[in-house]
Amino acid sequence: MGNVxxxxxxxxxxxxxxxxxxxxxxxxTEPVEEASDVNASLxxxxxxxxxxxxxxxxxxSNDVQDFDGGLYIDIQTEYNGTFKIKLLDVDSAExxxxxxxxxxxxxxxxxxxxxxxxxxxxxxxxxxxxxHVFACKYGNKYKTWVIEKGRVSEIAxxxxxxxxxxxxxxxxxxxxNAAGNYVEEYGDIDGVPTS
Numbered sequence: 001m002g003n004v005x006x007x008x009x010x011x012x013x014x015x016x017x018x019x020x021x022x023x024x025x026x027x028x029t030e031p032v033e034e035a036s037d038v039n040a041s042l043x044x045x046x047x048x049x050x051x052x053x054x055x056x057x058x059x060x061s062n063d064v065q066d067f068d069g070g071l072y073i074d075i076q077t078e079y080n081g082t083f084k085i086k087l088l089d090v091d092s093a094e095x096x097x098x099x100x101x102x103x104x105x106x107x108x109x110x111x112x113x114x115x116x117x118x119x120x121x122x123x124x125x126x127x128x129x130x131x132h133v134f135a136c137k138y139g140n141k142y143k144t145w146v147i148e149k150g151r152v153s154e155i156a157x158x159x160x161x162x163x164x165x166x167x168x169x170x171x172x173x174x175x176x177n178a179a180g181n182y183v184e185e186y187g188d189i190d191g192v193p194t195s
Contacts, residue, residue, distance in 0.1 A: 005190040008143060010052050010136040017053060018045040018085055018134050020098050023149065025131040031142035031186045032135035042133055045098055046089030049167050053134055054084040055145065081182040082153070083134060083145070086169040090158075096120055099155055099168050101127050127152045132172050140191035146184040148177035 014035040021042035032038055058080050066072040087095050096105045096118060104121040132147040156169035174182040 003190070005192065008138045008141060010138060010143070012048065013135050013137050013142070015047060016044045017048040017136060018087070018132070019043060020045060020094075020133075021131045023130055027131055027146050027148060027184075028133060028135075028144055028186065029184075030144075031188060032133070032144045033137070033142050038133060038135070042131060043094040043097075045085075045087050045095055046092050047087070049086035049088055049169075051086060053136065056082040056084070058082070079182075081147075081174040083132070083147070083150075083172045083174070084169060085134070085172075086156075086167040088165055088167050090166045090168050091118070093118060095168060098152060099170060101125060129175065132174075138191075141188040142191075143187040144185070146186070147172065147174045147182070148184075149175040151175070 013032060016035045016038075019038050019042035021039070025041045026039040027042075028037065035044065038044075058078060059076065060078040061074040061076045063074050064072050087098075089095050093105060093107045100120050100122065104123065104125070106119045108117045108119075110116045129149050129151045132150045133144065135142065135144040137143070150172050152170050153173040154171035156171075158166060158168055160166055176182060177184070
């Protein structure tokens with residue numbers, strides 16, 4: 001029989017869902033419960049769209065057949081982890097830097113006559129590998145995924161239109177960390193402490 005305490009319906013933590021920082025940043029080693037639990041070197045990427053976060057795990061294999069054409073064994077040929085998230089704070093300098101590269105974004109501070117402005121260079125330079133943290137909650141339960149080494153590998157087509165808010169949908173690809181894992185996941189089983 002199922003246990004409803006094992007269900008999880010994701011919500012943001014203090015409005016945050018995704019943080020990005022440099023390689024070597026201090027990373028969480030337990031579920032993030034408050035945005036302030038995330039090291040300051042990891043920058044908050046703002047609000048995510050209602051579809052939330054998609055976690056993809058690819059594990060493919062080739063089958064080896066025996067003399068009679070039956071399945072003898074399978075050989076794993078690929079494993080990777082990807083995360084997709086659509087960010088709504090499209091004019092945030094941090095979101096621009098995540099999507100297009102830190103070196104490709106320049107911010108000019110506000111003046112007496114103009115607000116702060118940005119300039120983004122759209123070019124083919126590969127984006128840097130960095131640290132990525134995703135976190136969400138459900139009541140007293142928390143779930144966190146940590147990517148020690150990952151890269152934004154894809155930006156979905158985005159639209160500027162009058163009937164919807166613009167969003168930047170990013171795909172982040174995870175690479176092996178120091179322990180040989182792609183992603184470290186931390187969470188609560190039921191969110192119920194002992195009495």
